Amino acid sequence: MNVADKASHQDIPSLINIAVVGHTNTGKTSLIRTMLRSNQFGKIEDSAGTTRHVERATIFADNEAILNLHDTPGIEDSHALLRQLKSIGTHHKSFSPIEILEKFIATTSIDDPLEQEAKVIRQILRSDVLLYIIDVREPVLEKYLMEIEILSKAMKPIIPVFNFIANHTAELAIWRKKLAVFNLHTSLEFDTVAFSFEAEKRLYQKIQTLVESHYDQLQKLINYRATVWDQLCLSAAKRIVELIVSVACYRESKRNQSDSHANSTAVQKLKDFVRKSEQSCLRDLLTIFNFSEKDIALQKIPVSNGQWQLDIFAPGVLKAYGLDIGSAALKGAATGAGIDLMVGGLSLGTATALGAIAGTGWSTFKRYGKEIKAKIQGMQWLCVDESTLQILYLRQQQLLSKLMHRGHAAYQADQIDTTTASASEKLPSNWPDIINTLQQNPIWCKPSTARNQDPQYQNIEAKLINALLANG
Ligand SMILES: Nc1nc2c(ncn2[C@@H]2O[C@H](COP(=O)(O)OP(=O)(O)OP(=O)(O)O)[C@@H](O)[C@H]2O)c(=O)[nH]1
Ligand SMILES: [Mg+2]
Missing domain, CATH: 3.40.50.300 (P-loop containing nucleotide triphosphate hydrolases)
Structure with a gap:
């Protein structure tokens, strides 16, 4: 106050x-x-x-x-x-x-x-x-x-x-x-x-x-400010994790292969879900840090009218975030930019990476046999591909770091001397495992007591939060 x-x-x-x-x-x-x-x-x-x-x-x-x-x-x-x-x-x-x-x-x-x-x-x-x-x-x-x-x-x-x-x-x-x-x-x-x-x-x-006579009072202020700041950063990181989890867990059922109209509607639905989720996360993060439109311009955050300027499914988006287009194309893109095909609990991107679809090795089959069987039986869903999830993460990470470094001071956007884009933005070390686990747990898409108390979920949440805050 x-x-x-x-x-x-x-x-x-x-x-x-x-x-x-x-x-x-x-x-x-x-x-x-x-x-x-x-x-x-x-x-x-x-x-x-x-x-x-x-x-x-x-x-x-x-x-x-x-x-x-x-x-x-x-x-x-x-x-x-x-x-x-x-x-x-x-x-x-x-x-x-x-x-x-x-x-x-x-x-x-x-x-x-x-x-x-x-x-x-x-x-x-x-x-x-x-x-x-x-x-x-x-x-x-x-x-x-x-x-x-x-x-x-x-x-x-x-x-x-x-x-x-x-x-x-x-x-x-x-x-x-x-x-x-x-x-x-x-x-x-x-x-x-x-x-x-x-x-x-x-x-x-x-x-x-x-002014030593005021040492204790000032210490109280330092401690108080540190606590408030930590809480602010933590709630922002938690909000980002919620976004990543909900998007990674989301599945849209794919009817049958010949019904191209139904499938393109499903793709659209999935994309809309991702866009809306990211937008709502953006709104919440700006609110948490009490950011105005002016602050957004000052920190050179590429957002206008409450939306990211670059659509997450736009063709140039991978390049803009410095992602390896070649390998992303190899892994995902089963049904269109940004969308992967989920078979049972396993996305094609993940399955290809694991060699499961190629049918190599008994151990792979033993581990993913159910999913492969499901694929044969035609149970299929659409999900967000890994490169889109990467962009989603990197974008929020960059935003968080900008939100964590600003005062309430400046007045004119063009007075900023540098942009704060950080070269250190990177994915958490065990990112593929995290995404794989999330994709196999569609039930985690929405918050629930069961989810929040699941040790496997808690572990993922902690890893993502730590990675986000370590970069801030
Ligand atoms: N880039 C940048 N601009 C700043 C910073 N601090 C202040 N400004 C800008 O500098 C200008 C002057 O800021 P004020 O806070 O009004 O300065 P002041 O010392 O109170 O000015 P007077 O009241 O006139 O003496 C404003 O346009 C601010 O936005 C800063 O750290 N970096
Ligand atoms: Mg003044």
Whole structure:
């Protein structure tokens, strides 16, 4: 639960107060949105001076308020500000740096050109920690170093947070070096768009080391967030497993060989089932992660109007997912793209791979004799072929990994620096066995207590979940 309201003088004293400061347009409000898991907080725009007032948001661990985040207007004119502070210092030689800052606030009127800066200074003096947000794409200009010099006068711990880090490693190194001159060694990389839970955890851990009096409260928050995150990822993985299982177990009965109309209706029915199942899974996954249309565009997820852009049965789909077309064609495609023929409990694709149809070997016959007999007797079903199941899995895996890496920050889709398509997407190690078992258990197509308590099913579910989450 998050609460955001205008800054007031009545901050709850026991809460740690964190001011989010920095040059204008560096992503301060974006960072707060990501930390709040809400895109309702403040206003974000790709232009200077978007945030005009200090705004407070409280972060909770379950029902317990843990910390206040204070969004501040961006510093725009550090030259003029530093000049002003120096001038106060010259007139009040005995003033400490903090007293100079206080004098500056007291003497800056509402219509002063440095009014925004005065709001920032007022907030930093009231805060326990400062998060100084840096746009690493920018060169280390003098004005930024002046900002740091000004902030350090408040004698508060400063944590530099590098934003826009994707594809900017060289710039990051330069920034680090420059900050070391100011004795700022504890920095963080936190791309608010390509959000990672680990980066957020490190942020709280850094604050913990700087404000030890709030160590336990922050630990509560870290633990709470970790639990919530794990649950979120687990329910998403479970939803994907449900999809794979229902599609792999699904069978459509095939009448007789000559009735081509009935057969093509059955093929259509099967394909519709797969498309609808995938679509409903997509909808659920986006809901679980609270993703909007805008987020989908930002993460370059190939989905429009709630549907995958590339139909799962489209001719180019195998190639698009880097699958071996040659071997897929050999195994499946008994009755049309994406459809296999199931004979008894055994699909033709599987049977061919096992050599059962070729009739080789006594042991194969002993194992699959019933299915082969069934084939001879003409009991046949249509099922989804293995390559389609592979695509189905890979597509959800890719989606899950994108859903697990995003903030609530970004605003314009074209601002993304990289796509997050991962080369490590692959099938679980025992994939053929898993599919084979699923295909032989059509009763698992729908959830049931019997299914969910079956150790063989539980084993498959666990393997798929582990594989999905290991890749996230
Ligand atoms: N690619 C990318 N864009 C970001 C990131 N963080 C913020 N942005 C974008 O940067 C722009 C500025 O973000 P804001 O959060 O409004 O920045 P701000 O520092 O609060 O700006 P002011 O309130 O004007 O000082 C917006 O267009 C954001 O979508 C990031 O990590 N990566
Ligand atoms: Mg802002």
